[in-house]
Amino acid sequence: MVRRIDERVGLAAFDAAIAAERAGEGVPRAVLATAVRWSLQALADEHPGHAVEVRVPPYGAVQCIAGPRHTRGTPPNVIETDAVTWLGLASGRVRWADALAAGAIDASGVRAHLDGMLPVPGLRR
Numbered sequence: 001m002v003r004r005i006d007e008r009v010g011l012a013a014f015d016a017a018i019a020a021e022r023a024g025e026g027v028p029r030a031v032l033a034t035a036v037r038w039s040l041q042a043l044a045d046e047h048p049g050h051a052v053e054v055r056v057p058p059y060g061a062v063q064c065i066a067g068p069r070h071t072r073g074t075p076p077n078v079i080e081t082d083a084v085t086w087l088g089l090a091s092g093r094v095r096w097a098d099a100l101a102a103g104a105i106d107a108s109g110v111r112a113h114l115d116g117m118l119p120v121p122g123l124r125r
Helices: 007-022 029-046 083-091 096-101
Strands: 052-056 060-064 078-081 105-108
Touching: 007 029, 007 083, 029 052, 029 060, 029 083, 078 083, 083 096, 096 105
Parallel strands: 052 078
Antiparallel strands: 052 060, 078 105
């Protein structure tokens, strides 16, 4: 069983990561990891399901969005991006279409999109 990140801890890490990035500072790895994992958790809570897998290596991945459940092998709908891009998307500072056009997102499968689902509610910064 995956341990959930407490909302206070996750939100504090998320805000710290966004603030550090805005200031042009490096984000400590532990803070970045917590911010990414918690924001992925928040996405899955807001859009439950198993149709799409969102990956932010090496920090975490979640299955979300209602639809056909996938249980074995590589999922047919996968979204992968780096931590900085993910935090930008989750916070609303980066638009899905812009990140996709810039090549910052690797999306495969007909359902592999988060357009209209971002920013993650409550995380607009």
